[in-house]
Amino acid sequence: MNxxxxxxxxxxxxxxxxxxxxxxxxxxxxxxxxxSQERITNEQYQTYFxxxxxxxxxxxxxxxxxxxxxxxxxxxxxxxxxGFCLFDSQLTDYKATNTLxxxxxxxxxxxxxxxxxxxxxxxxxLIDWYHDDYPAYGDRQHPMRDNExxxxxxxxxxxxxxxxxxxxxxxxxxYGKIDIIWFDFSYDDMTAEKWRxxxxxxxxxxxQPDIVIDNRLGGNIMAEEPEVYAGDFFSPEQIIPPEGIVxxxxxxxxxxxxxxxxxxxxxxATDKNYKSPRQTIRALVECVSKNGNLLLNVGxxxxxxxxxxxxxxxxxxxxxxxxNGDSIYGCGIAxxxxxxxxxxxxxxxxxxxxxxxxxIGPIYFQGLKGRIKKARLLSDGSELHVETPWMADQxxxxxxGAFIHxxxxxxxxELDTVIELELVExx
Numbered sequence: 360m361n362x363x364x365x366x367x368x369x370x371x372x373x374x375x376x377x378x379x380x381x382x383x384x385x386x387x388x389x390x391x392x393x394x395s396q397e398r399i400t401n402e403q404y405q406t407y408f409x410x411x412x413x414x415x416x417x418x419x420x421x422x423x424x425x426x427x428x429x430x431x432x433x434x435x436x437x438x439x440x441x442g443f444c445l446f447d448s449q450l451t452d453y454k455a456t457n458t459l460x461x462x463x464x465x466x467x468x469x470x471x472x473x474x475x476x477x478x479x480x481x482x483x484x485l486i487d488w489y490h491d492d493y494p495a496y497g498d499r500q501h502p503m504r505d506n507e508x509x510x511x512x513x514x515x516x517x518x519x520x521x522x523x524x525x526x527x528x529x530x531x532x533x534y535g536k537i538d539i540i541w542f543d544f545s546y547d548d549m550t551a552e553k554w555r556x557x558x559x560x561x562x563x564x565x566x567q568p569d570i571v572i573d574n575r576l577g578g579n580i581m582a583e584e585p586e587v588y589a590g591d592f593f594s595p596e597q598i599i600p601p602e603g604i605v606x607x608x609x610x611x612x613x614x615x616x617x618x619x620x621x622x623x624x625x626x627x628a629t630d631k632n633y634k635s636p637r638q639t640i641r642a643l644v645e646c647v648s649k650n651g652n653l654l655l656n657v658g659x660x661x662x663x664x665x666x667x668x669x670x671x672x673x674x675x676x677x678x679x680x681x682x683n684g685d686s687i688y689g690c691g692i693a694x695x696x697x698x699x700x701x702x703x704x705x706x707x708x709x710x711x712x713x714x715x716x717x718x719i720g721p722i723y724f725q726g727l728k729g730r731i732k733k734a735r736l737l738s739d740g741s742e743l744h745v746e747t748p749w750m751a752d753q754x755x756x757x758x759x760g761a762f763i764h765x766x767x768x769x770x771x772x773e774l775d776t777v778i779e780l781e782l783v784e785x786x
Contacts, residue, residue: 361606367591367613370539370571372689373431373478374647375680378617378656379421380436380482380624383407383443385661391625394441394488394502401489408443412459416663418471424665426475428673429680431688434480434541434654435468437530439625440500442489446533450525453489469534480539481530485523485554485576492519499547520555527559531566540567541594544575551577556588573615581606592652599642603649603692611692615652618642620669626658633668636675637774643676643687644713644775648702650692675774682738683777686711694786696725701775708785711737712778717770721748721762722778728761730783737777 384391386407394404425433438444444454446465455464465481472479487493488502494516495501496509503509531537540563545551556576563570574580574590582589583606593604593614604614620639621630634642639655646653657669680687686704693705700722701715714722724731734743743763751757763778770776 361610361612363585364591364613366569367571370432370478370592371613371650371652371691374652374687374690375428375430375643376432376434376478376480376615376652376654377421377425377428377430378434378482378624378654379659380439380626380656381659381663382436382439382445382625383411383441384439385413385626385659386410388626388628388661390623390627390630391439391658393625395500398502398506400503400506404441408453408458410459411455411661413464413659413661413663416460416464416467416659418464418468419474421468421659421665422471422475422477424670424673425472425477428677429684429687430477430655430673432478432480432538433472434482434539435465436482436484437465438484438487438526439482440484440486440488442487444526446530448526448529450522450529465530466534473535478538479534479536480541481537482541482543483527483530484543485545485549486543487519487523490519490522492516492522494549498549524555524559524562528562528566531563531570537567537570539571539573541573542575543573545577551586551588553577556586560588580612583608599645599651600649603651611650613652614650615654616642616646617654617656619656619658620672624656624658626660626666628660631668633672636672636679639672639676640679640774641713641715644702644704647687647690647704648692648697648713679772679774683775685709685779686713686737686777698723698725705786708782710780710782710786712780714765714770714776714778717765717768721751721764723755724761724763724780725756726759727780727782728757728759730786731761731780732783733781734763735779736771737779738772743778 380391384393387393437446447456447463448454469479492514495503498504571591573594576588578586578589580589595616599616604612621633623630643653657665659665690704690706693703701713704711731745745761
C-alpha cells in the first residue's frame, strides 16, 4: 500500500464496521432525507425536536451487538443534514441535551463502544438545513430550495464555516481519542476549499494526528499527489466496485463500501427490504477480496433501539465470522483470477477459498498444483485432501490445477464454505 495511507492500515485490517444513522428523522420514520424530500420547514420539523425522547437508548446494547457481529469499528451520526446534534455542542441549542433526552448521547456511545474494544468513529455532515447561514434557495439539496420566501435571504457563509469548524473541534477535543471522522458530503460547488478544507484538515491533524478521514471533503484521492484534504480512504456508497481501487499510478488505495441493510440509512418503519445474512456475508467477502472494507448500516428507531431484523442479520454474520474470521480480518486481495465457484481472500501464505457454488465434482483451483502444503475446512479445522480425481485428465487441467473433493451433495455451509489453503510460498 502507498505509504501515504499508512495510518489507515489498522482500520483496513479490521475490514468490518458498523454504520449508525440516528436522529430526529427516526420519529417520522420515513428515512433520513425526509426533510429534503418533503420540503419540511424548520418550524414543521420542530415537533420532532420537541418529542425526541429515546427512552430505550442504551448504546451498550448497540456495542454488544456489534461485538457479537464481529465488527471492529463503528461510525455514528453526530449531526446529519438536518442540523440536529446528538452531542452537547456549545455552539447551538439544537442538540440532544435540550430535548426530553436531556443528555449527551454521543458521550454514552463513545464510552460504550470503547468498553467493548471497538474503534470509535464520528459521522459529521458538512451540510446543515437548520443553520441560518447555510445556502437554501436554489441549492440542490436544501428543503427550502424552491421556497420563494428564501430567495433574497442574506446569509454569511463564513459564519456557517466558523460554526462547522467549531463543532468538528468540539468533537475531536471532548471525547478522547477518535479513530475515524466520516464527513458527508460535497456536491456541485460545495466542495474542497468552499469548506476551507485545508484549514479544517490542519486543525483535525493537530488535535487527532492518527485519525482516519474519508474522502468526502473533495479533492481527488486517486491522483498521484492528492490534495491534503482528499482523504485517507475512498468511500463508495451502496455499491461494491468491480475491481479494487487504485490511483493513477496503479497503486492500491484503501476503500470502504458503505451499505444499508435495507433501502434506507435512517429508520424507515415500512421498509422491510432487508438483505439476507448470506448476501451480507458475501458482500463482506467481496469487499475483502478486492482490498476493501464493509461499513454496514443500521438505523435505530425513535426509542433508540436497532430493529430486530437488523439484529438478526448481524447475529448470523457474527456466528459465521466466529468460525471463519481468519479469512476476513487482516486479509486482502489474492493475485489469482476470480474462480467460477466464489472468491479468494489472502493473508501471507494463507489463501482462503470462499466457495459459494457447489457445482458437480471436486473444487478446482487453477494454477495451484504443487503449491498447496495443507488444506482444511476453516469452520471446524477438519483436514481436506488435495488429490487429482481419476477422470480429471480426460477433461480438466491436471498440469497446473489442483482439486479438492467435498463430500455430499450440499456445501458444508451454504452461506459461504471457506477452505483454508496453506501455500508452500506466498503468491
